[in-house]
Amino acid sequence: MAPQLDGYFKQVDALSDRFIERLREAVAIPSVSSEPARRPDVVRMGHYLRDQLTKLGAVAELRELGQQPGTDLNLPPIVLARYGNDKNKRTILVYGHYDVQPAEKSDGWDTEPFELTVKEDGRLCGRGSTDDKGPVLGWLNAIEAHQKAGIDFPVNLLMCFEGMEEYGSEGLEDLVNEEGKKYFADADAVCISDNYWLGTERPCLTYGLRGCNYYSIEISGPGADLHSGVFGGLAHEPMTDLVRVMGSLVEPDGTINIPGIAEQVAPVTADEEGLYDNIAFTMETLHESLGSKTTIFDDKKKTLMARWRMPSLSLHGVEGAFSAPGAKTVIPAKVIGKFSIRTVPNMEIEKTNELVYKFVEESFKKLNSKNTMKVYAQHCGNWWVSSPKHWNFEAAAKATERVWGVKPDFTREGGSIPITLTFQEATGKNVLLLPMGSSTDGAHSINEKLDKKNYIEGIKLLGAYLHYVAEEPMN
Amino acid sequence: MAPQLDGYFKQVDALSDRFIERLREAVAIPSVSSEPARRPDVVRMGHYLRDQLTKLGAVAELRELGQQPGTDLNLPPIVLARYGNDKNKRTILVYGHYDVQPAEKSDGWDTEPFELTVKEDGRLCGRGSTDDKGPVLGWLNAIEAHQKAGIDFPVNLLMCFEGMEEYGSEGLEDLVNEEGKKYFADADAVCISDNYWLGTERPCLTYGLRGCNYYSIEISGPGADLHSGVFGGLAHEPMTDLVRVMGSLVEPDGTINIPGIAEQVAPVTADEEGLYDNIAFTMETLHESLGSKTTIFDDKKKTLMARWRMPSLSLHGVEGAFSAPGAKTVIPAKVIGKFSIRTVPNMEIEKTNELVYKFVEESFKKLNSKNTMKVYAQHCGNWWVSSPKHWNFEAAAKATERVWGVKPDFTREGGSIPITLTFQEATGKNVLLLPMGSSTDGAHSINEKLDKKNYIEGIKLLGAYLHYVAEEPMN
Numbered sequence: 001m002a003p004q005l006d007g008y009f010k011q012v013d014a015l016s017d018r019f020i021e022r023l024r025e026a027v028a029i030p031s032v033s034s035e036p037a038r039r040p041d042v043v044r045m046g047h048y049l050r051d052q053l054t055k056l057g058a059v060a061e062l063r064e065l066g067q068q069p070g071t072d073l074n075l076p077p078i079v080l081a082r083y084g085n086d087k088n089k090r091t092i093l094v095y096g097h098y099d100v101q102p103a104e105k106s107d108g109w110d111t112e113p114f115e116l117t118v119k120e121d122g123r124l125c126g127r128g129s130t131d132d133k134g135p136v137l138g139w140l141n142a143i144e145a146h147q148k149a150g151i152d153f154p155v156n157l158l159m160c161f162e163g164m165e166e167y168g169s170e171g172l173e174d175l176v177n178e179e180g181k182k183y184f185a186d187a188d189a190v191c192i193s194d195n196y197w198l199g200t201e202r203p204c205l206t207y208g209l210r211g212c213n214y215y216s217i218e219i220s221g222p223g224a225d226l227h228s229g230v231f232g233g234l235a236h237e238p239m240t241d242l243v244r245v246m247g248s249l250v251e252p253d254g255t256i257n258i259p260g261i262a263e264q265v266a267p268v269t270a271d272e273e274g275l276y277d278n279i280a281f282t283m284e285t286l287h288e289s290l291g292s293k294t295t296i297f298d299d300k301k302k303t304l305m306a307r308w309r310m311p312s313l314s315l316h317g318v319e320g321a322f323s324a325p326g327a328k329t330v331i332p333a334k335v336i337g338k339f340s341i342r343t344v345p346n347m348e349i350e351k352t353n354e355l356v357y358k359f360v361e362e363s364f365k366k367l368n369s370k371n372t373m374k375v376y377a378q379h380c381g382n383w384w385v386s387s388p389k390h391w392n393f394e395a396a397a398k399a400t401e402r403v404w405g406v407k408p409d410f411t412r413e414g415g416s417i418p419i420t421l422t423f424q425e426a427t428g429k430n431v432l433l434l435p436m437g438s439s440t441d442g443a444h445s446i447n448e449k450l451d452k453k454n455y456i457e458g459i460k461l462l463g464a465y466l467h468y469v470a471e472e473p474m475n
Numbered sequence: 476m477a478p479q480l481d482g483y484f485k486q487v488d489a490l491s492d493r494f495i496e497r498l499r500e501a502v503a504i505p506s507v508s509s510e511p512a513r514r515p516d517v518v519r520m521g522h523y524l525r526d527q528l529t530k531l532g533a534v535a536e537l538r539e540l541g542q543q544p545g546t547d548l549n550l551p552p553i554v555l556a557r558y559g560n561d562k563n564k565r566t567i568l569v570y571g572h573y574d575v576q577p578a579e580k581s582d583g584w585d586t587e588p589f590e591l592t593v594k595e596d597g598r599l600c601g602r603g604s605t606d607d608k609g610p611v612l613g614w615l616n617a618i619e620a621h622q623k624a625g626i627d628f629p630v631n632l633l634m635c636f637e638g639m640e641e642y643g644s645e646g647l648e649d650l651v652n653e654e655g656k657k658y659f660a661d662a663d664a665v666c667i668s669d670n671y672w673l674g675t676e677r678p679c680l681t682y683g684l685r686g687c688n689y690y691s692i693e694i695s696g697p698g699a700d701l702h703s704g705v706f707g708g709l710a711h712e713p714m715t716d717l718v719r720v721m722g723s724l725v726e727p728d729g730t731i732n733i734p735g736i737a738e739q740v741a742p743v744t745a746d747e748e749g750l751y752d753n754i755a756f757t758m759e760t761l762h763e764s765l766g767s768k769t770t771i772f773d774d775k776k777k778t779l780m781a782r783w784r785m786p787s788l789s790l791h792g793v794e795g796a797f798s799a800p801g802a803k804t805v806i807p808a809k810v811i812g813k814f815s816i817r818t819v820p821n822m823e824i825e826k827t828n829e830l831v832y833k834f835v836e837e838s839f840k841k842l843n844s845k846n847t848m849k850v851y852a853q854h855c856g857n858w859w860v861s862s863p864k865h866w867n868f869e870a871a872a873k874a875t876e877r878v879w880g881v882k883p884d885f886t887r888e889g890g891s892i893p894i895t896l897t898f899q900e901a902t903g904k905n906v907l908l909l910p911m912g913s914s915t916d917g918a919h920s921i922n923e924k925l926d927k928k929n930y931i932e933g934i935k936l937l938g939a940y941l942h943y944v945a946e947e948p949m950n
């Protein structure tokens with residue numbers, strides 16, 4: 001039987017101004033995790049959340065993570081909280097982050113980034129509005145609306161909010177692994193709201209992410225940077241070797257040249273073939289978000305497959321070479337090429353690394369250079385694919401249809417959220433990605449926004465999901 | 476008849492402490508032309524020179540060059556001076572620069588860079604000691620020693636000292652062209668002391684320089700930098716194209732792949748073949764200055780030819796890509812590859828540019844990329860080769876043998892000093908490069924030094940050169 005939600009929905013609408021004020025308070029705390037000078041603000045944001053949760057009747061605590069490696073700064077605390085402890089209810093663990101990307105008005109913002117600005121068209125503009133303060137506050141707002149409406153909260157809610165997501169989630173993985181069978185022990189399912197709709201019209205549930213292996217190729221020769229007038233033509237130049245090796249990795253059409261990579265990729269099944277046609281996604285929207293028509297494929301299906309289920313190799317840049325505007329006639333003594341491979345089922349991290357190392361070594365050897373080459377992985381994170389048929393997803397799908405009046409797309413993403421897999425492995429439970437914002441929110445860009453409609457309906461959705469997930473038969 | 480120089484030489488020795496003090500005063504003025512905050516020091520250094528010259532009885536003036544383009548800074552003045560105006564004497568025009576490279580103790584200097592430190596082994600350590608304050612003061616010291624010894628100065632000396640050499644010589648070329656037939660009208664020959672011996676033992680006279688054409692390859696596609704998770708595998712990546720195009724330009728062994736370049740290079744004559752054997756240069760010293768054994772050739776002759784008379788192509792770096800330490804999963808939207816070609820006789824700038832553009836365009840076209848490519852020259856400076864048989868060089872050779880007791884090597888250099896060609900063309904007179912310092916002075920490095928012996932014997936050499944050049948039959 002479908003849950004009774006009208007009272008809750010009405011209450012959310014009635015409180016919408018209050019919820020926007022709460023978002024304004026949160027955006028006003030410039031909790032930029034990557035800037036040491038802002039660290040006190042990040043900590044302040046953690047305290048703000050703890051205090052808000054306590055006022056709402058949750059049992060909240062701050063977990064200190066000690067010093068940030070390589071600095072004399074303390075890491076911001078992780079906020080752990082529990083709302084409800086009823087053995088007869090299911091327990092849902094939710095994750096979000098309260099830190100934000102850097103932002104300065106001078107970057108090109110139309111408004112002050114740390115002052116929430118409500119536009120006439122309903123955009124709530126401000127750093128962190130959609131990533132990820134809006135969704136995090138969504139859980140708090142859902143609790144408050146239930147209380148004000150006098151509706152019993154359908155589940156026990158476990159919350160884990162971190163303050164270092166935008167800067168590598170330092171310390172989180174250890175904590176999640178540590179608490180998997182302790183603080184998070186009674187979780188029946190996990191829900192993360194920190195991604196986006198594929199477009200702007202249709203909501204989605206996300207069940208897959210690509211992994212990411214990040215590599216460095218280090219080529220060195222001379223003892224120090226050289227003057228190209230004095231040494232040009234008589235010494236092997238590391239940069240000459242590096243562009244050759246980097247150029248050997250991938251074709252301009254995206255084809256990865258490393259033997260053995262394609263062989264690891266799971267074949268497309270007949271079932272899967274049918275999935276793409278109905279996804280709300282057009283090449284026009286893609287060209288818009290790309291800012292050009294320089295896509296490799298002309299059709300939606302190949303493009304979605306390329307993003308979701310095929311590996312890709314991107315060259316990110318070169319460390320140690322001349323990188324400023326203007327002209328400098330230097331021969332760099334040591335250059336480090338950076339590239340990464342987005343991985344997909346059933347690629348294995350170790351096997352992939354070995355294939356990469358072997359290929360790069362052979363590619364360098366062919367150059368007959370007297371320079372020295374090293375290749376190594378900087379970091380590797382595995383891909384994640386969950387089952388969209390799990391009751392956790394079923395419940396979310398029903399909630400979505402109830403709130404938005406439309407069935408959600410089941411999507412995967414090309415990017416990586418490493419903590420997703422960590423939660424899955426540490427708790428042994430299904431993880432659902434349930435986005436609040438849409439594709440045009442500009443999470444890491446200037447003029448980041450969350451549409452008022454996505455915020456308010458999103459609060460309804462989070463609450464509705466908890467009702468449905470409380471009742472959904474465990475398949 | 477050889478000039479009487481013993482009195483002059485003795486006087487230089489007697490004044491050597493005073494000359495070292497003068498160098499100390501000059502080094503103490505941190506005239507770093509590339510740092511806006513140091514601009515007043517650069518100007519102060521120009522005034523210091525003008526005042527010293529005036530005290531020595533020269534007619535000195537400061538030529539203001541107006542604002543530095545793109546800044547609100549005034550350019551430092553060019554010091555123009557004349558010492559002697561005797562119609563019966565030859566007139567020699569000398570050039571040097573009074574600005575220096577940046578230096579901070581924290582860069583790794585053993586001593587304070589702007590405090591001249593006299594080491595026990597005779598090294599005079601300090602920024603600008605060898606590049607180019609020592610040589611510039613050499614001319615002033617030569618005047619003073621003549622005065623104190625009561626010896627008639629053998630020539631009229633025209634001096635041109637600039638304060639922007641280390642930052643592009645902004646304004647100098649126009650002034651030299653302007654004054655070629657005015658302030659510099661009666662110059663019979665030109666002498667520049669702003670380069671170095673090939674090694675540390677044998678002095679040299681330099682009669683050739685390579686030119687330098689500096690190019691940018693700009694490849695763009697997306698409207699803004701992309702997240703490689705979201706767009707990797709479905710969009711053409713400018714960086715992928717760029718490394719391919721850059722890699723097509725040159726082989727790891729230095730061979731330039733652009734058709735038509737080799738064809739422009741002057742063939743080696745039988746005469747020239749013999750030149751290299753006697754040059755004081757060893758592969759051991761080269762490996763030492765290179766800091767490794769990663770030379771392309773194993774023998775001296777091929778190596779010297781590669782530096783002096785063959786073109787070379789160096790890849791300097793990439794603007795717009797990720798260049799910091801660490802990992803960033805960005806797909807850069809627009810990348811600019813920088814490379815330069817060192818040019819030699821008889822390469823023509825325009826023809827070379829056309830060959831480069833054509834090759835790069837074809838190389839990019841082969842990629843079948845939807846991205847957009849532009850290639851253009853940032854700046855071009857021609858090569859310069861003078862005749863080492865000219866009376867200006869004959870005089871310098873005799874002076875060198877008189878001071879150092881050894882015949883100088885006649886050398887060319889792989890680098891470019893564009894103003895050399897400008898002086899030659901503006902005055903129509905022979906230009907001689909007469910170095911004071913040696914190859915280990917570290918002109919642009921930490922711990923820059925000028926050996927006391929090179930400074931003091933160098934002052935003798937500059938004076939002796941003026942005596943010989945005053946008498947040398949004009950061939």
Ligand SMILES: [Zn+2]
Nearest residue numbers: 131132165194
């Ligand atoms: Zn986020």
Ligand SMILES: [Zn+2]
Nearest residue numbers: 131166443444
């Ligand atoms: Zn983010």
Ligand SMILES: [Zn+2]
Nearest residue numbers: 606607640669
């Ligand atoms: Zn210089």
Ligand SMILES: [Zn+2]
Nearest residue numbers: 606641918919
């Ligand atoms: Zn210099």
